[in-house]
Amino acid sequence: MDLSQEVSYLTNLVENVLISQGVYTTVAIYINLLINISILLVLVFLIKYLIRRFVVESFKVFTDKTVTTFDDFLIQSNFPKYVGEIIPLLLVYYMLPYVFADFPALLEGSFFSFNFYILLNIYAVILCVWIARSLIRTSRNYLKTQEEYSDKPIESYSQVVLIILWVIGFMFIFAEITGESVISFALSLGAASAILLLVFKDTILGFVASIQVSVNDIVRIGDWITFSRYGADGNVTEINLATVRVQNWDNTFTTIPTYSLISDSFQNWRGMQESPGRRIRRAIYIKQNSVRFLTAEEIKEYKKIKLISEYVENRQIEIDKYNEKNGFDKSLLLNGRNQTNLGIFRKYADTYLHEHSAINKDLYIIVRQLAPTPQGLPIEILCFSKDKRWENFEYITSDIFDHLIAAIPFFNLKLFESPSGDDLQNLKIVIPPKVL
Template sequence: MEVSSTVRDNFMHLVKDFFPSLTMHDPLYNALALGTILTIAIVIYVFARLIVRPEIARWVSKTTNIWDNALQEHGFFRRLMHLFPALFIFLATPVLIEEASVLYGLLIKSALLYMLYSGLLGIYAILSTVEDVYNASALSKRAPITGFIQVTKLGFAILTILFSISLIVDKSPLLLVSGLTAIAAVLLLIFRDTILGFVAGIQIAANRMFNTGDWITMQKYEVDGEIKEIGLTNVKVQNWDKTISTLPTYNLTTEAVKNWRGMQESGGRRIKRSVYIDVHSIKLCDNEMLERFSKIRYISEYIEKKTNELRAYHRDYSIDESDLLNSRKLTNIGTFRAYLESYLRKHPSVNQEMTLMVRQLPPNEIGLPLELYCFSIEKDWVKYEKVQADIFDHVMAMLSLFDLVAYQRDGHLGYLSSAMDISQSEQD
């Protein structure tokens, strides 16, 4: 108080050199005091902006810590400079202006609001820094924190608004909070997506359901791409056609979502595709076919083993191999199936430690499905498609060597037409 009185007396003495009859109750005095306070506050801000802040920036550039660089990038030090003039106004007002004056209350409240919102922006910068540093760490692959950061920012914003209102109306913040219960239903309606998103964010983080970088598919919303951001209320997904899909965060926990992370973290990406064999081309193998098949490197041992097995069977049961009703014979499709399995076993881009088989599916009106089921070592989309295409290029090319025909609707009709023409000509 003594310091304040001394400063006020000195200021009054200085003012009276120009206005001898001026008193502290005169409006002109308040105007001069206000102008002095604001002028010095502006000088302090300019000094902090032009002198202090560049020095801080130089100090930050010399350090190897990523925290201060992130704080600098998000403008923490720039926003901190606003606290100096606000603090000066708050401290200088009681010194130069009487407490009973209306101007006193206006300046004190303005300074407090100035500090309050400058502090809020500084906290925002700190939270954004925490998010960036966390996202750069390995932990970000386990659980995203963007939603929690946004919730924290929202909480500080609500607190700032409550303190601002209580400061303006000179009421305790507790009274304002107690009054909010009357409009709780309205607030729940307004913040419905925020609340649902916050709860979904907790579920996603706790169960490690999704993370940035995951490939997800949601047929309902035609989403097929990589998660770029999991926020409090929205999730951004960049589809493979480079479009951006935005959907509510809680949809990740309430809708059917396929997450391909398991495939990306596993040893391979599944190949599951069928070739439809024309049933008219399926037949028993004769000696000429078996001799031809035995020259194929992948199944030469298979042909020899099966031939010996059938020969022993016929000998044990005294069956003549020319007896088509009682003898056992290999089929071209069964041999082809054995060839494909052996081919996949030797393929360098197929994971041999995961499920691998060639199987027949139930026949239908377009032929007999012969399905290849295996896992490609290459999981990248382009490389995966190349491996899959190479495998089926080979499959289609090898069909004719086993006297098999892939079903094709027009080709099948042409085959039947030519067969009918031959039959008709033989009758004629």
């Protein structure tokens, strides 16, 4: 007796015993069916319990002892659990003809076949999708831990593969329900392509944008970007198929459509972060009426300033020689060449920046005068800090301008500042006597 004969004998054992005891055949058949279904359900749940209790737990113990983290992510994505579902499914598929041997219409009829074999096939397709999805998620999470892939839009690629996977799964399910082949069903989708393009417009745009973002290296995870249209200013934390997630500096999150990264303009600060310095660019506004030529006594005082004493002395010697050679009458200060308090201040600021330990001397250091404005004469400072971290950069910038603003009165210069309420209150207005 082969295996199929033994299984058939066991599934009909209760029926044969009842009939031999004088029970009506119809009653014996239904009782036998109920008992077979109960035994099959018990076997299925018992096998699932044993698989979960021993196989899955053993796999967890094994992964704890391995060095690689890939198998750990397999556990997190329930890969062993889904694989373990295959055995109960095969058992049900194999036992179904024996359990319903006395009811062939339930397996062969057009209506009831939908409830048994087709349902099993549909579940088998879904189970295959689950297993494949588990592998995709495992690969995605594992690649995120690898340094060479940490800034790549792995999330977008995994979402695209998952969408394709589910589309294929639904095609097989639909083909199983309708009885058509998968190829004919796929060809019939051509007629509905316009609807599909409309429904999946954002997904398609996001997919194309993700590829371009990755290939052209436009944005990476961890980049600091500024996207004023969406109010985003912070680090990119996630790039997926539809959106890019940015954590702003106030710890709020902003989501940006992925295709906006290639259709709109935004600012990526990666170049600054990878460069040897971060730019400091700010202006001090000087009152123009405080700028004047320097007398010999004032020049003598400026020579006491250590950073520029040598410059002031050498510059004055050069100017005196020029004025003497050309015979300028220096009883009037305007004649000939002269040093100004603003010029010496600019040299002081430039020397101060060159001496500052936090400034990168290999990059530009410029102290320049811009065009006069109604707010005063701008003296712009342009240099680069060595430390590019935001908090340290702001500290360095503040330290530089604290010093320069405090140094301005030593050069008999004045900062421009719009009058405040106190200034207007303290203003003395002289009213001329009334003319009679």
